[in-house]
Amino acid sequence: MKLDEIGTRARQAEPVLRIMETEKKNRVLKKAAENLVADAETIIAANALDMEHGKEKGMSQGLLDRLFLDKSRIEAMAEGMCQVSELDDPIGEVLGMKKRPNGLLIGQKRVPLGVVGIIYEARPNVTADAFALCFKTGNVVILKGGSDAIHSNTAIVASLRKTLKEEQVPEDALLLIEDTSRETTAQFMKMNRYVDVLIPRGGAGLIRAVVENSTIPVIETGTGNCHIYVDETADLSMAVDIILNAKTQRVGVCNACESIVVHENVREKLLPVLEERLKEKHVEMRADEKAREYMPEAEEATEEDWGKEYLDYIVSIKTVSSIDEAIAHINHYNTKHSEAIITNNYTHAQKFLDEIDAAVVYVNASTRFTDGFEFGYGAEIGISTQKLHARGPMGLLALTSIKFVVYGNGQVRS
Template sequence: MSELLQKGKAAKQAAKTLGQASTELKNKALQAIADGLSANHTPILAANKQDVERAKAANTSAAILDRLILTEQRIQDMVTGVKQVIELADPLGEIMESYDRPNGIKIDKVRVPLGVIGIIYEARPNVTADAAALCLKTGNCAFLRGSSSALESNKAIVKVVQEALTSVGLPATAVQLLEDTSYETSDQMLQMNQFLDVLIPRGGAGLIEHVVKNATVPVLETGIGNCHVYIDEAAEPTMAVNIALNAKTQRPGVCNAVETLLVHKDWGVESLNKLISALNEQKVKVRACSQTKQTISDLDAADESDWATEYLDLTVALKLVDSVEAAIEHIDQYGSGHSECIVTENEQHARKFLNEVDAAAVYHNVSTRFTDGFEFGFGAEIGISTQKLHARGPMGLKELTSYKYILQGTGQIRS
């Protein structure tokens, strides 16, 4: 039996046990995972070093390297994320609705696990720990297919997770890593309906598009982040510059980093110059529209493709617009439905932007970098959904559940 089928079958069997595990036992396993990650940081970092050296030899881009690299702090962040999940309420068994029918039947709508969740992701070994923790807490088995670039890191993390599961009496097969990272095996996984209940792709546009187009297993789609900050004519200059800088430079290689700055033409030449200077100081390359270049001529010229580009590096597109309506129209045309921000002191403009922009997260005077399960108080996240079914935005515990109806009666039959 192939690795794919063997592990898929084992995950399906483990899901029955995990779905019935008590909150106390799951939290005990999560604590063991957190302790294991802390205790094994040295072998995890050693494994990650192998992946990073191989990636550098292959001339991997700086953005991908940033996602791949683990540090002591990033391992500690993983530990913190797992511990936060312990503190969160267990959603399983929650009675979402309850009502009595006139014929005496009592109906409860109860939250239950999805079952076995297949997660296909690129680089980012932290996703391995995040996914394991969230799936475990929600009674779901995690069937992980990371990229070849992070294979050694993922193997080291999954080893820690499986040892933790075994130590508390839960099946190690509740979290499994597909070590065969070939495209052929990955494509087979997309159609493994007999073992997988849902797929979640995390990565670039190409990966997500491939999964959505080729999977027969239901897909919870995460999306790219072509995010915008619109600086309104009524924006306070210092706040606007700080938000734009944070959204672009705090971590440019992630999906909630801003890629296009839309600036009202009447915000002021002095404020615009301060924004450009601040971006230049942070080594950000600005690709500007023709109207902006009339004011600041030494900027690179933007073309049509820039408005649709997720750079994931220290590059940003900049366009002057005539109104909040024009900003919304631009976002409607080029945005990816991820995270969009308006900076303004005009409450009417803010309300219009918040109401009319169609995105998973819409901000007023806040950096887009906060679209994150950790920052939303969800603990770690499984991904950020830009679709509308069945989840949207950062996907935490409740987004990894379904529900069933439980009906109880006293012998009623239908006439």
């Protein structure tokens, strides 16, 4: 299907979704979740093809983990869709009403964005998450996945569109661009005639390409060079546990810890233990000179390491002499995604929360919680690291706009 045809079909479906009743949207989402689980074997078989191709191409373990689907992951996708169906529908919500001196009543209400385009890489779960959130908010979604996940995405979309047909909803509420070429991706970025907003999800290269080349307004979802700062007052046992979770629970995700910042006063007690625990998980360590005094197996870190999103079993370790130095280092090298401090000092915790420039800032918790599901959104459309319209995990509200509604009784302007 050519891009113009996809755009036209999306525009034709959009007015139907815009006014769809909440009850019907919820029913469709629950049915779609059931069908997704019922179609798990077909989806897993398609995913096996993508996994095989990914291994042949030498894809990293972290990226393969992002790509991989099994029954439990498909069930989690379905659960996310069900959770979205249970959330309040923001569409039609009136955001206040004020009476002007001339008698006009002026208010705002939430409306869908319209047609949402999403360009993403080897993350087939995005296919279901994006559909659920866009459908609940009355938006048509056009998906442009990468070649690494084409078989998985096609199978998931087929399952979802089957549900739309069964429920007598326009199937073109969900459209997949199956041509995975870069030329088609570049053309998609220029479809402002059809698409109201474009959301990229992937690595730094993809996001930069979309931001720099799109003629469609872009909500930027950022890469995750996430830090954990271990303060001099930290519970070191807690710190080690949080770091291990944030780094190794899943390495190929944007909320994984990529860099550890350590106050020099705790390095002697913390770093030898941390080194042993990281070695157990086969994590390669790249550290500065002060850290390497207590981590003899760590490699020397370079300037490039401080700003690197590894998405792999690699972590950098930086020592600092104060919380001010820690904050300055993190703000210089971070990607404004998720940052954490481990501390027992209330003043330091508040200083970190106030001065760190990131979408999500934690005290004594893993950065892995930066996720729409964990934040109670059911799913997410992405993690926004920009400061306009939406920031952090993007749930239903991030996929809405507003319109002004004005009630009069014959007023004319003089």
